[in-house]
Each structure stands twice: as C-alpha cells, then as structure tokens.
Amino acid sequence: MSEAFRAFRLCLTTAFGAAPFLVLVQCLASVAESVAAPVQVYGVKLLVDGLTAESSSAIAWGIGVLLAGFGVLFVASVVTGQVKDTTDEKVFGRVFQNLLRTTTSVPGIRHHEDPTVANRIEYVREHSWNLGFSFQILMYMAATMANTIAVLVLLGSVHPALLLLPLLGVGRVWAAYVSTRWNTSAHEAGMPQGRVVSRLIDIVKDPRHALELRVFGLRTVLVDRLTRLQEHRGALETRAAVRGGMVEASARIGFGVAYALAVLWVISQARKGQLTAGDVALVILVAPQIDQLTGGIAGHSAWLADILRTFVRYDWIRRYADEHSWGDTAEPAPARLRSGIELRSVGFSYPASGSPAVSGISLSLAAGSTVALVGDNGAGKTTLVKLLARMYDPTEGAVLVDGADLRSIDPTRWRQRISAGFQDFVNFEFLAGEAVGIGDVDRIDDLAAVGAALDRADARTVVESLPSGVRTQLGSRFAGGIDLSGGQWQRVALARAFMRERPLLVLLDEPTAALDPEAEHALFDRFATASKAASAATGGITVLVSHRFSTVRMADRIVVLDHGRILQAGTHEELAKAGGRYAELFELQARAYR
Incomplete structure (x- = not known):
C-alpha cells in the first residue's frame, strides 16, 4: 500500500471519526455550492437564447434556473456557516488527542534520541494544525470534482473541442505540484537547523539561564549562531521558491494564451451561425470559472500537498508506534x-x-x-x-x-x-502536593502518602514554608505562583521518587x-x-x-x-x-x- 494512499485513508478516517454527520453535511453543502455557479451560467445561456429567439418558455426556464442556483448558494452558505466552527472544533480536538496518544504510547525513548525519528516527529509537531484540516480536504476535493464535471458538461454541450481547455489547465496544477515539492524538500533539508534554532530560542527565553548567559557574555555568540542557521535555511527555501515561481509563471502564461484563443474561436463560430449567442455567453462566463478552477487547484496544491505530506509523516509515526509498542511483552x-x-x-x-x-x-x-x-x-x-x-x-x-x-x-x-530520581529532574509547576503525588498517580490526592514521601526526602520544611502548603501553586509564571530554589526543587523531586513505598x-x-x-x-x-x-x-x-x-x-x-x-x-x-x-x-x- 503506497504512502499516499495510506495518508489519504488516514485523512478520511480522521475526519469522519471525529464528526461523521457534520463532515458529511459539509461535503454535501460544498458540492451544492460548487455546482450552483455552472448551473447559473447555464441559466444565463437559456435566458440569452430565449431573448434572441423571443422564446417565452426559454426565458422562463433561464430565470428559473438562475433563481434555483441563487437558492442553492444561499442554503449551502447558511448550512456551512452554521456547522463549520463546530466541525473544526471536533476534528481538531480529535486530531490532537490522537497525536498525543500516539506519541506517548511508545514505551521506550528511542524516538527521542534517534535523529531520524526525532526529525519526523518534529515535522508533525510543527505542522500538527494541518491534521485538523482533514475534513476540509474532503470538502475541497468533493467540491472540485463536482465543479469539474459540471464545467465539462457545459463545455461539451457547446462543442467537444472546448473540452481541451480544462485539460490545458492541468499544466498549472503540475507546475504548482512541482513548486510545492521543491519548497517542501527545502524545508525538510533545513529541519535539523530548525531544531537547533528552536532549542537556542528556548535557552534564551528561559529565565533560569539569564544569569549564566550574561555572566559569560553569550549574547553575541547566540545571536550570530541563530543568524547563520536562519540564513542557511532561508537560502535553501529562497532557491526553491525562485525555481518554483518561474515554472508556475510559465504554466500560467501558457494557459492564458489558450483561454484567449478559445474565446476568439467561439466568437468566430457564432458569427458564422454555427453557435448561438447563448453559447458565446456560456463560454465567456465558464472560461473564467475554468481559470478559477485550475488556479484554485494550483493555488491549493501547496496546501493540499503539505497536509497530505503531514498525514504521510503522521501515518509513519503511527506505524512506528505500533512496531515499537512492545505489544508481545504482556507478562x-x-x-x-x-x-x-x-x-x-x-x-x-x-x-x-x-x-x-x-x-x-x-x-x-x-x-x-x-x-x-x-x-x-x-x-x-x-x-x-x-x-x-x-x-x-x-x-x-x-x-x-x-x-x-x-x-x-x-x-x-x-x-x-519501580521508582526513580534523576539529576535532570522536571520542575512540575503544579500544586506543591501534586508535584510530589504524581510519583504515584493512584495516590496523588492522598495527603498522608504525600506527607510520608516528604518526610523520606527531608522536604517537609520546603512545603510547609510555602504560603498555602501543599495547595501552593509552584512556578512564577502563574498568578500567585511561587518559584523554588534549585535545592528545593530537587527535594520535591526526591519526594516524588519516594511516593511508591514498596x-x-x-x-x-x-x-x-x-x-x-x-x-x-x-x-x-x-x-x-x-x-x-x-x-x-x-x-x-x-x-x-x-x-x-x-x-x-x-x-x-x-x-x-x-x-x-x-x-x-x-x-x-x-x-x-x-x-x-x-x-x-x-x-x-x-x-x-x-
């Protein structure tokens, strides 16, 4: 099974798994909106032909089709506007729960220390918001397919040769795909530098590092290193953007020339009496829709490719988690x-x-x-x-x-x-009692157990000196939060390690x-x-x-x-x-x- 197919299937299951009814309603509304515009163009053709032929029935049909198109657009837009935010919330919530569950389900820590795996996880973390757009991919693809079919039917009804016009638009889509692939490859090539940049920024932001950074005068060193890394990433991405821009510009110019020739040909056929005035109106009105359709596909190809690429990486992480779940160790x-x-x-x-x-x-x-x-x-x-x-x-x-x-x-x-205490412990900025109690989550609210652990770690005086004792919020970043010294934090960490009694x-x-x-x-x-x-x-x-x-x-x-x-x-x-x-x-x- 190819990566792309697995990614698309994961996209489908993610969207429908979060909100099946709402996603279905959104897709149907998008299809209705995408078909309404070509239907209205057909209504204009009927109306123009009716006026030129002075046919009351054709005029009536044209007006009826136009009104029906307006009605469908109105209803579809109202439905979409009402349910979109709710669908967004449900899908995004499901995505982040699944991502968190997947990345935390691996019992070992190899994925943290293997650069190849870490880079893939970092890519998904940076682009995790893309996963939440899974249902919008479905909406867009359904709407594009419906709009394409409607446009092809209208053009074919005028003359089969006009079916070549949408096919020429494929060049724009291909150019956008190539450009996106180059840009994404450049971004991934700069990912290792990006991880270093993120780490350096975290070091600079952390108040605990402020004293040492200033004592050793590291401002220039860090700024210079950040600048070099960013310049390297920027150079890769700039080269890719220039190449992609040239390809996309060439494809768009080619399509524009073909569009102009098609319009001129339709007008000449109408002057010979082989096409009606309504046919001319139809082609003139549909041609911009073709440009909008192919341009939309081209413009969204970067977005679609980025989302699907994120799903490919997400699928890889899910399979990695399954393969490294140690599921055969059940004793x-x-x-x-x-x-x-x-x-x-x-x-x-x-x-x-x-x-x-x-x-x-x-x-x-x-x-x-x-x-x-x-x-x-x-x-x-x-x-x-x-x-x-x-x-x-x-x-x-x-x-x-x-x-x-x-x-x-x-x-x-x-x-x-087992229980453990480490030199590189975590400063859990929870309530003081919780920061100790999480050493045995089943007894996190057991104050007697927390007190016993504090005694074993000789940390009771640390907690008792806090304004609200075990109910004190730790961490100066919180309103009313109390920060601790290095030794105090370590005693809290030791108490956490001593929560499990046997x-x-x-x-x-x-x-x-x-x-x-x-x-x-x-x-x-x-x-x-x-x-x-x-x-x-x-x-x-x-x-x-x-x-x-x-x-x-x-x-x-x-x-x-x-x-x-x-x-x-x-x-x-x-x-x-x-x-x-x-x-x-x-x-x-x-x-x-x-």
Missing part, C-alpha cells in the same frame, strides 16, 4: 523479587552512535540489596539505569528479573513497580546533585534504613549513581565502570583495600575534605 511484573536482577552479557549502542555505550556487562543485583554505580562521565552508568527501567532493550545479551527476560514483562506494569526497583541517578554532601549523606542514610525494611517484604533493589563516595560507601555492592565495561566490583572495604581505580578516586575525593 506481569513479579509481586516480589526472590533472587534479584541479573544483567547477562549486556551490550547497548544508542541509535545515533557508532560505538557501544556499554559492552559485555554481566552483573547480579541481589534481591534486597543496594548497588552503587561509579565511574567517570560517559562510563555507562546512566545507560544501565535506562536499561533497568526498560527505556531501551539491550542490543546484546539480556536483563533477567528472577530469571525471566525483562523483554517479556509488560513495560507499563514493570514501571508501576517498589521492586529504585533508580537514583545523581538525584541529590543540588544538595551539599552532608545533606546527601543524611538523606541516603535515612532512606537506606527505610528501604531495608521495605526490601524484607518485596526484595526491592536500590541502584544508586553518585560521584560522592561518602554516600556510595554505604551500598552493599559497588560497581566501577569504565568506558562501558565493569572495571571492579565489591564492597567499599574490599575495593579500597584492593587498590585500583576505585581506591584512586576515593583517595582523591577524601583528600579534598582534609
């Missing part, structure tokens, strides 16, 4: 861990990278244990966290949960049994980077005590990533990573005594506090 997560989690010869490479991020990782995480991952930046610590959360599946080897391959477990059910797996990837070492140590000491009690019931495992060895040393097992491989593993005492990379790093950090 439930275990109620508790008995033996634990094992990484068996695990290797993984990111989509845009040619080299593996981790390779040959064989590691056992015993049920009820706390395991720390240490190593330099880029050693593979965060990659292992992503694999354990099943944001990715390994490209080599397997992650086993009590002996069962993690790929066989439903990712949604698995994530319902998870099977807790992933803590530098979640306390904004806190001082003493606060971090106290926090994890308290958390470790609480997690041991919970682990006795669930066999839960805690995986901790931190650069602070005062925190790492409390782990049951420490794994040292280097360039995606395990360099050392053991307890703090074992590793410190064995020497090697861990002992070296520990000594360097300890020396800084002496």
